Amino acid sequence: xKKIIFWTLLLSGISLSAQHISGISRIGKxxxxxxxxxxxxxxxxxxxxxxxxxxxRQDIAVRENPPAFSEGLCLIKETKEGITYYxxxxxxxxxxxxxxxxxxxxxxxxxxxxxxxSKTVRGKNEYLDMDIIANxxxxxxxxxxxxxxxxxxxxxxxxxxxxxxxxxxxxxxxLSPQLVGTRDKNGMWxxxxx
Numbered sequence: 001x002k003k004i005i006f007w008t009l010l011l012s013g014i015s016l017s018a019q020h021i022s023g024i025s026r027i028g029k030x031x032x033x034x035x036x037x038x039x040x041x042x043x044x045x046x047x048x049x050x051x052x053x054x055x056x057r058q059d060i061a062v063r064e065n066p067p068a069f070s071e072g073l074c075l076i077k078e079t080k081e082g083i084t085y086y087x088x089x090x091x092x093x094x095x096x097x098x099x100x101x102x103x104x105x106x107x108x109x110x111x112x113x114x115x116x117x118s119k120t121v122r123g124k125n126e127y128l129d130m131d132i133i134a135n136x137x138x139x140x141x142x143x144x145x146x147x148x149x150x151x152x153x154x155x156x157x158x159x160x161x162x163x164x165x166x167x168x169x170x171x172x173x174x175l176s177p178q179l180v181g182t183r184d185k186n187g188m189w190x191x192x193x194x
Contacts (some may be wrong), residue, residue: 021052028066034091036066043067045074045091054093061086070106073097073144082162086114088146097146102137102158103170111141111149113172117160135160139172141180141194150194152182 021037028036034045034053042056043066060067061075068074073088078099087099088107101114116138123132137155140148152172159165171183181189 021046021050026066028068032069032072032091034069036060036068038066045069053091054089057093059099060089068106070108071110071144073107075104075106081160083160083165084167088112088144096144097142100146101142103167104142105170107144108174109177110143111174113152113170113174114140114142115155115168115170116140116148117158137168139168139170139182141172150180150192152180152192153184153190 021039023039024037025040026036026038030048034047036043037046037052037056039056042058043060043062044052044056045054047053059076059078061077063075069091072091073096076087076089076095076099077084078087079085083102085099086101086104087095088097088104090096101116104114105112118136118138120134120136121131122134124130125132135158137158139152139155141150141152143149155168158168173181175181175191178193179191180194181191183189
């Protein structure tokens with residue numbers, strides 16, 4: 001009789017404390033210990049036990065597939081003046097690399113590829129009392145701290161105007177832990193050791 005009461009109390013306690021999430025429209029696959037779930041156009045993450053560990057939010061970047069963690073990081077996004085910038089959050093939902101990249105990939109072997117913008121002041125417009133800014137764009141490899149490990153190629157023709165902006169494509173691929181391949185403007189591959 002004691003066993004029956006014990007199991008009844010145990011099972012009822014589990015069912016009372018179990019989290020129920022309803023209204024989910026899309027579900028991702030288990031990746032890096034978490035599963036992406038979408039509700040009302042926002043994404044969150046649950047653990048394999050079904051507990052919501054990162055609440056639903058709008059800044060989680062979604063490409064073709066549901067978002068996923070890779071090497072403890074997940075892409076996030078922020079739109080400024082009509083341009084989307086990418087960064088990364090950790091498994092607690094904390095932003096660890098602020099959205100500053102025009103495009104970015106998930107991490108693999110401790111590296112990710114990103115498009116970075118740098119601004120250089122070229123002079124001053126005396127009539128408007130404004131700096132003349134030159135934007136430069138590079139495809140780079142970054143580490144999990146967001147530091148640039150290697151510049152891969154310079155990009156041209158990117159306009160940071162909301163109406164004319166098109167997100168630049170990342171052409172680099174990690175070929176092995178020591179090799180990266182990039183395509184040039186003619187579609188030919190360049191292979192770098194690092």
